[in-house]
Amino acid sequence: MTDRGLITDAQNTWCPGCGNFVIQFALRDAIQSVIDSGIERERIVLVTGIGCHAKMADYLNVNSFYSIHGRTVPVATAIKMARPDLTVICCAGDGDAYAEGLDHLVFAAKRNSDITVIVHNNRVYGLTTGQYTPTSPLGFRGRSTPGGTREEPFNPLEIMLSSGATYVARGCTRRKKNLEKVIGEGIRHRGFAFIDVLQVCASYFNLSDVYDRHVYELGEGHREDNFSGAFEKAREWDYNSESPISIGIFYRTLRPTLEERMEKPPGQIMNRPALITKILESRT
Amino acid sequence: MTDRGLITDAQNTWCPGCGNFVIQFALRDAIQSVIDSGIERERIVLVTGIGCHAKMADYLNVNSFYSIHGRTVPVATAIKMARPDLTVICCAGDGDAYAEGLDHLVFAAKRNSDITVIVHNNRVYGLTTGQYTPTSPLGFRGRSTPGGTREEPFNPLEIMLSSGATYVARGCTRRKKNLEKVIGEGIRHRGFAFIDVLQVCASYFNLSDVYDRHVYELGEGHREDNFSGAFEKAREWDYNSESPISIGIFYRTLRPTLEERMEKPPGQIMNRPALITKILESRT
Amino acid sequence: MDEISVLIGGRAGDGINSAGLIVAHLFSQLGYQAYMYFDYPSLIKGGHNFTIIRASRQKVGAFRAKVDFLLALNQDCLDLHTARIDAKTVVICDSSRVRAEGICIPIPDILKEEHAPPVMGNSCIIGAFARAAGIGWEVVEKVLTQNIRKGLDQNKKVARRGFDMARGYVTVPVHDSPPLPLLSGNEAIGLGLLHGGLEAYIAYPMTPTSNLLHFLAEVGEGGDLLVFHPENEIAVILMALGMGYTGKKTAVGTSGGGFCLMTEGLSLSGMNEIPVVVVLGQRAGPSTGMPTYTAQSDLHFALHAGQGEFPRLVVAPGDAEQAFFWSSLSLQLAWKFQVPAIILCDKTLCEGYYSFSDPRETIPTIQPQPPGIPGTSYLRYKVTDDGVTPPLYPPTKETVIKVNGYTHDEAGITTEKAELAALMVEKRVRKGMALERELALLPTVSRYGDPGADSMIVCWGSVAGVCREVADSLGMGVVQPVVLAPFPKDGVKAVLGNPERVLVVEENACGQMEMLLACHGIRASGRVHKYDGRPFTVEELKERIAGVP
Amino acid sequence: MDEISVLIGGRAGDGINSAGLIVAHLFSQLGYQAYMYFDYPSLIKGGHNFTIIRASRQKVGAFRAKVDFLLALNQDCLDLHTARIDAKTVVICDSSRVRAEGICIPIPDILKEEHAPPVMGNSCIIGAFARAAGIGWEVVEKVLTQNIRKGLDQNKKVARRGFDMARGYVTVPVHDSPPLPLLSGNEAIGLGLLHGGLEAYIAYPMTPTSNLLHFLAEVGEGGDLLVFHPENEIAVILMALGMGYTGKKTAVGTSGGGFCLMTEGLSLSGMNEIPVVVVLGQRAGPSTGMPTYTAQSDLHFALHAGQGEFPRLVVAPGDAEQAFFWSSLSLQLAWKFQVPAIILCDKTLCEGYYSFSDPRETIPTIQPQPPGIPGTSYLRYKVTDDGVTPPLYPPTKETVIKVNGYTHDEAGITTEKAELAALMVEKRVRKGMALERELALLPTVSRYGDPGADSMIVCWGSVAGVCREVADSLGMGVVQPVVLAPFPKDGVKAVLGNPERVLVVEENACGQMEMLLACHGIRASGRVHKYDGRPFTVEELKERIAGVP
């Protein structure tokens, strides 16, 4: 931990204009505010997948686990389970979390593991030079689909709501302030927090204009604790057609976290030699 | 293809009282009616995972691909993609399709691959002697969770609806007639058909009483083409608490299938030697 | 009568495994060492299950072709095992279901009279067996009391009825050695891991290691062991690495198919230097194969799984004591050198039961790596002489700890620089060498039989038990490398000497140990392979060895 | 001037790869054989990318330490490559960004005047290079016309401006050999697969085989090739087996991490006997490693991946012709023997470009397996003499076709019977032997250099190119086993003879080929390893070989 603050001196290799910069600063500021609220910096752990998004592990000067493609969530779940006193944040990609490793995301939501997953959803595989992902629109011409994809995107918010996520939000790299808020709230949320971030990929899928045109913030009227309302709101935009795109916190509720449920009643600890001896006796 | 009909002479090793028998006969009858409607038996392909459910591959006298644990769906999708003239049916387990291989299920729904997936949802790992699955209730004491699970089940219907499935149904092995209907309709459905079958496991999780008490058929009033209604209906029971459990077809709609979209315009075929020569020339 | 073999068989669901264990405990009480083989198909109810219990004054880890007692709960059991019966074999059976000569007990009638459920038929036949073998009722009573949780009194009653209906054929001599515990290989591994300091166990069920999960889950209910069964094996290994990142000593367990799914995580462990112990239970493959039958066909897969090159520890214990010993050491060594370790076992070992002589006093404590120095200049991958970096785990005050599966610099930041990449390759290579040096101090190669014999058997894993016995009777020697990576080449060569014949005995078709030996310049002159999922019997191996030119 | 080397470098996004290809095509037009190495880090924009194009009258598959021309689009390119410059090197650069002696062109000014976008700076510097190398304008024009899709006229204009501003330093002699096509290793593999009858290609993107996916996806748009990119590599291999079940000849492509996820499917292929070809592009590991840099460190993983034992074909081509040849044969052989095949390549081969001499006339057609006889008595796993069952695919009239990853009987129904299990193991073993017999008729081992030399190099994969060249200059011989499994032991021994020295040259740290040779009784006397992700240069390998005692 150099005292240089939250940004390391690793050379940044994102493309000029990449939305990842915005996520980086929003996340840094969110982490800073978590630190300011009294959580020591060494209690923060960042887990990343593989892809452009994942370079965050090199760039943020906090504990980090630079994992493999698609596998942020099981690592993060385990870290939290092993050490509930840590604050665990994942930076995942859309290829990473929605294609390669989707199942883990569903299970983290189901279990209400108290981690925060930020999906850098640029709707394309950046680092492998522009193939379609599960949130690319129908007909997207990427390098693996030169004639256009033959499938509609899915809506990650719907899937997360259906899976039991207790915090479901969307941000956009064209709206840094809102982004910082949804990330900060996500980190503070007790339970599984999911944040889909519509991230501009300057090189392979620059949707700046589309987002500028359609993105709007969920208003005061939106009730975060209403599942059906959240679900309906999530369905307003299908990641395919042009329509209004709301950002903000769609849903927030509380239920026991995995770590709370796993907690052992105190006083159970038995020393190992005695335990082994006891078991051997029981087998005699 | 012996002329012994649709049941092979392989020795059946399911436990007495197992719900798999009911699925077997319902599926056999559904297949028979498909055959009666003019589809040759050799056009039917059964793909199974690994688990008690999967023994169906040995027991039904049709083409079969006995796959590995969790991997019915990609095999089935590919078979259908390669030969759209085949009718492809998966028998999967709940451990199989909801834990080990959940992602494939979501993607088949997203793509609207024209296959039928029957999940033998006994809410337990049968063949590995009784561990919890993603649909076991909170607190289930299986052999890997002697103190009870620490997580709520998820609702596969919700997830499938959110993923884009165009046919979403539930059956129960305590209601064979209805089961045969939802399976038959599923097979006939053009697009991805998902059927969650509440299957009694006589040895590790016998919920016959619970199902007998709570299961009821969706009535005439239920509109299959209404997504919101279907979703709400799916949420009536959370696979955890005791409440009414509806069976039948929750949702049915049509959208282009993957195979339709992948179809090549005719006349594109080029012979290989000429193709290779052309490419070599273009690289000179 | 120095040894005795008992077979008990019936349908799945009849509790054959527990019945076998009770018989084994009877022998334990009489001062014998026991070994139990459990044979079952992959189904839940019906089919045919059987166990063979062999008791001897010597340590035993194999069974014979013939049995002295055959306890048949159904006709199948008699029909399927006629080859195991000879003139001396006493058959004890349920007269309502089996037609045989011997002790025929009307089990259903007895159960009915005692208002006992069908599963207690076991106890009845065991009672009859005890009497036939001249085992005193008080021994039966004691063993039942210790091993039966539900319905003890009723069980005792039906056992007594069986006991009373039989007559004595032989009298198994009683010895005054204290009874030893009976452990399955899985339990021995679990206890060894606990001894090594296990703090978390993550697994997705898969035969033959599911019972290790079940065992540790029970342990975890009562103590400070974290046990978790997640969605699949990919999650399993990644969770283990997450645990390891926080310093929790973690193991996972699986079989071949699940191990496939872990290989990417294994390679990550090699690169990010977070240790993990993988219990890999072999079974008959390829693919799903025969899930409940044994094989030794994943040796090279275990040695080479995962892309790229990184040091790893692979051990293949052959019995319960070795399983305990090397499970403890695997965990300790993996943690000391920050490498993945694989405990390569098989169905025979995992699900077999062994009389267990507590090896704890013989297990060396591996001096753990000293921790790193906290602070802003901590480097998670500091390059050191022996390649091992003093570790720290989050949260550590003022310290940022970065682990990374990309090629990285000392701080854990991604790099693509040629020199740095080479430096880090060499760091990992040196770590492997340090591990090798540490292993040189440990009993990595076991030997049995005549050390100076002309004819030597090389074997590995659970087959050691039968090889030991056969070698003794044929005047051969046995060399069993227990550590397979880093391969103790010098140790094997030293123990092997320069015999006329080197026979490699393996339960596979392709000769995987033979190939490993060849890599290290050790040539076999003959080989015995078996690949039908069933372990060698003593007689079979003897005959097969005799047939090798 | 028999050969010439050109380096062109700039930032990622500057189109360095395409620029290099244009230079290579210039040489092709002049009657040279070209080889191009492309070096880039794992990022999209910025950083430093460069290619080295080497042209020669001889077939060439390696580059030298020094270059004759250095085309620098930025200062980095000069600073990072000073070691490649010597007195004879001509530097050509963008004078606005680089301070150097040589030909300095004010590229931005020219682009501005021609209203051309920045990426056309390439064409400008290529024009200047052409002039400096004495390459006629008509050649430049022709190559630009053939290779540039967008903005050809503008490109020509800026190239001409560069051409006009430079002066001639040398004149590359023109030869009258007809120009050869330039293919990347990936393209050669793709075309070879198509030649072998490829009907479907499934892949999830992963360097260094992503471009094979992209290439075949383009091919698939225009023709009857099914190309699909699913959710992950597990789906990839299972989809391939689904395709194979219907008879579609299918291949998949990946690198180490993705291959890990395919290993369970690979083992299934071994058991259910549905063939699949896996293109496995090695890169620097372990784990994510250095994704865009090369390695030869997955040999044993490829040989042993997947639980259980089953025959497999593993080939490691060393250049574009071998890639084409063996990709075609891999597909044909995999289908004939119903086994999985692995084409083991590496980043150097996959993403390098080679002048390509169409090998089609030399590729034998493998006689396919005759189909089974349809009908109710068809057995998908009929046991035959050579272990291969005549296949059928659904839908086949009146025929039920059952494939199964469990141990199965001839009909494909699960079995746990000991005899049947052994029979099926033997069936698969015999299949492997039949494959071996077929391979004995094929050129499984390549040799170069002096066949009777005292000193022999053994190498594999892309390293063959540099070894060949170095051996020629040192009077050594080279043995390159192209087939690695079943290992052509006799072929290697025959070609190797009995030299004084056997040097194994590999781009890894642990000597994987050396270990494989040792398994087959072939001992190396020395070794040269490189493991920093960069291929050997000719000079480096020469020097390293000289240094081996």
Ligand SMILES: Cc1ncc(C[n+]2csc(CCOP(=O)(O)OP(=O)(O)O)c2C)c(N)n1
């Ligand atoms: C198992 C595996 N498969 C494939 C890859 C190659 N790969 C690296 S990054 C990437 C895609 C990244 O896309 P995404 O997750 O959307 O991240 P982005 O680059 O867009 O931020 C892929 C396929 C890999 N590293 N590991």
Ligand SMILES: Cc1ncc(C[n+]2csc(CCOP(=O)(O)OP(=O)(O)O)c2C)c(N)n1
């Ligand atoms: C990769 C892998 N992991 C684990 C197993 C072991 N296994 C076989 S069946 C099974 C569970 C089956 O449960 P489910 O899918 O619910 O099927 P059921 O037996 O209940 O029908 C498991 C875990 C396996 N065969 N492969």
Ligand code: SF4
């Ligand atoms: S490729 Fe796209 S996501 Fe990746 S760094 Fe460039 S702009 Fe960002």
Ligand code: SF4
């Ligand atoms: S264990 Fe359960 S699911 Fe399996 S066969 Fe028996 S009753 Fe059926």
Ligand SMILES: [Mg+2]
């Ligand atoms: Mg992305």
Ligand SMILES: [Mg+2]
């Ligand atoms: Mg189940």
